[in-house]
Amino acid sequence: MATAQQYDLAIIGAGINGAGIARDAALRGLKVIIFDKNDMCSGCSAISSRLVHGGLRYLEYGEIPLVYESLHERRYLRLTAPHLVEPLRITIPVYAGARRGPLLIRLGMLAYDLLSFRKTVPNHEMLNGVEIHEAEPGLEVEGLRAAARYYDAQVTFAERLVLENLLAARSAGAEIRTHCEVTRIVVEGGEVQALSFEDYAGNTQEVRVNTVVNAAGPWVDRVLEAAPTTTRRLIGGTKGSHIIVGKFAGAPQDAFYVEAAADGRPFFIIPWNNQYLVGTTDIRYREDLDHIRASGAEVDYLLAETNRVFPRASLSREDIHYAYAGVRPLPYKEAGPESAITRRHIIKVNKNVAKGLVSIIGGKLTTYRNLAEQTVDTIAKLQHRKLPSCRTRDTDLPGAWGIDRARERLFELGTLSAAGIERLLHIYGGRAAAIAELASTDSQLAATVGGENRVLAAEVVFALREEFAVTLTDIVFRRMMIGFDADQGRKMYPQVAAIAAREAGWSQEQEVQQLDGLAQYARSLRVG
Ligand SMILES: Cc1cc2nc3c(=O)[nH]c(=O)nc-3n(C[C@H](O)[C@H](O)[C@H](O)COP(=O)(O)OP(=O)(O)OC[C@H]3O[C@@H](n4cnc5c(N)ncnc54)[C@H](O)[C@@H]3O)c2cc1C
Known part of the structure; x- marks a missing residue:
């Protein structure tokens, strides 16, 4: 077995919190790896009300600091994304x-x-x-x-907010491993030493790391079971x-x-x-x-x-x-009304389980940036390191700039309707220029999918090449976002699958499996 790579920080869970922490930590110079057992943003972050809000309701419960924090985070997000x-x-x-x-x-x-x-x-x-x-x-x-x-x-598509955090993390040097389930937290002498994970192909691999953030959302307690010592229930x-x-x-x-x-x-x-x-x-x-x-x-x-x-x-x-x-x-709260449970986040240092292990409890989409900043500050303390200050308050997310240029480039392609151009800008922001670039190199990719001149074939290839999509479901529901059309984008599935199969080199059998997986996922969201 090859020697496992050493990282400063491993994050378990690529929802909004894990993605935000990965970006912040990588921007501050840590060598970061982040895992998700499924695709990024396939957990709680994808099922929210998609509001970036102060949480008016929390005022009733006297959660003034949370409302204050949320309202200011709303402002930073409006400015940077x-x-x-x-x-x-x-x-x-x-x-x-x-x-x-x-x-x-x-x-x-x-x-x-x-x-x-x-x-x-x-x-x-x-x-x-x-x-x-x-x-x-x-x-x-x-x-x-x-x-x-x-x-x-x-935030119409929280999936894209999570993705842009991961893209920024990757640009700053982080390694993104989706469809990789962490199965074991290796602890020796009371300290975290390594993580084992199972990759998409079913192989078990290991990375060496002495700080782990468990950002597994609802699965936080399940992840803690992968460590040798048990702890009380957190979620x-x-x-x-x-x-x-x-x-x-x-x-x-x-x-x-x-x-x-x-x-x-x-x-x-x-x-x-x-x-x-x-x-x-x-x-x-x-x-x-x-x-x-x-x-x-x-x-x-x-x-x-x-x-x-x-x-x-x-x-x-x-x-x-x-x-x-x-x-x-x-x-975790044994009893009492659900709505009275605090929506504030807790950054829990699990020193009773292992030195170097931190778990994230709670948190909102709205406040992920601040949560990430506080978590990386906590890691710096745990590692006795002086890290550069957090920069995420005023650093744009990757799609935030170049939107006018992207609009021009999409228009020049000549295949998209005005509504189609706006759709792409809404999803990819200024990064849509790179999709236009890709489409301009190949007439097949400049063609539209679905017959309404609003979806570009190049988006499928872009999702696989640039946005670490792995499955057809990732592409449809968490990159191109056509899965959330009124008809779940169903008429486009065969065409999208064919383009993806060509790009990813799927056999016919694999393409059928991917289509089955997608149909099953779409069905799971329908009300029977
Ligand atoms: C109904 C509802 C409505 C909401 N509405 C809002 C709202 O409007 N605005 C707002 O600000 N907040 C809202 N929230 C809160 C917000 O959505 C969540 O607090 C937030 O998304 C939690 O993100 P997370 O990254 O911690 O967890 P998740 O998004 O669940 O991410 C955890 C990830 O960990 C992965 N994982 C689990 N186990 C493993 C493992 N062993 N190995 C690798 N990966 C693993 C999972 O696959 C998952 O992707 C809402 C929540 C709910 C449920």
Whole structure:
């Protein structure tokens, strides 16, 4: 067996937190390797509400520092990844008899504005019943007393945010190993020495490392089982589900944040990817982490609550394009209401398991950058090293610049519609110029896929060559993002598979296997 490579830091889990830590650590000069047992962003980070938000709801639980942190992280993300993180106007309707009356909502809004000073979005405004009815005629009017309007931000494709962090990490020297499951944390003399992992081909390999960050999200406790010493449970996950529907009768212009009649929990109805994302639920969960589906009861709850607020919608299960569900990696708490469990993150140094092992508990998409900064500072202390200061607050993510140039290059290709060009820019930002470059070298790659002149064949090759996609599912659902079209992009699968097979050198049998895997994944998101 060849001598294992030595790294300063190994990260287990390439969700938003692992990817953010990899980027920060690599930018500060550490030799980093990051693993994911599946594709990057295939865990909790892919099933969120996709909001980059302060978390208005957390004010109710007195989590002022978390709201403050989130609102400022929202600003940094808007500045460093404007192509991925966009402002989102949200309306909160206030009905007679609701748990949260107009005064409480107003106070929350004022606090939100105060905590987000220097923000890049406007302050809130209050509307009376007539004004809100004029603005959103589809909204239930009975008992409607007022509404609050405020701004947060949305990351349509969290997958691309994770990816761009990994791309930046790779540019700074990090090694990215997706589809590699860490199976053993090797500890000798009480200190971490190495990690064993199983690669995509099923081979077991080892890397030498003395600092490991366990950023496995809901799987954090499972990963800790790979170390020789056991520890108390860290994660007490709650399940959250979303449904995705098309534009419905009376559908709102704005995103809506509504108090559910059934249990008083606030939930979102968000314009997203030319559809509406409705969610979420929040239920304690102790079952299988690898195969989670929205339950019939969750789906019916979300449909009923949406129909109540937008009565013309009359949504039923047949209107659902797809749904997704997952588990929040929250700190373990035996009892109490789910919504009261803190959403703050904890950077846990597992010194009772092994010196050099750190686990990440909780965290939000919104706050990943700060979490990464704090984690790398913790690693520096553990390693008794003086590292350069963190630079991620004002360092652009890779797609943030060159967007106008990319637009020109895509236009010059002459094969994409105006909507197609905007689609590519929305997904790849300025990096779309490199896709145009690739397409300009080969007329087959300049052709479009799917018949609407909005998807470029070159994207498939780009995903494999430049964005470390391995499977067809990676390409469709986590690189090109066509898996989240209303029809899950299904009519494009054979064409995308053929291009990928040519590029990756798949045999006919492998191509069929990849197509089966993709179809199975797409099916797993449909509501039966
Ligand atoms: C329903 C819901 C809605 C949410 N909405 C929002 C929101 O709108 N805004 C917001 O800011 N936050 C939101 N969050 C919170 C946020 O999504 C999560 O806190 C965050 O994504 C956690 O990221 P992570 O990187 O820690 O975990 P994950 O994204 O789960 O990443 C962990 C990774 O570890 C990998 N892994 C596991 N075991 C191994 C192993 N042995 N070897 C290698 N890899 C392994 C997994 O494959 C996975 O990819 C929401 C969460 C939920 C559940």
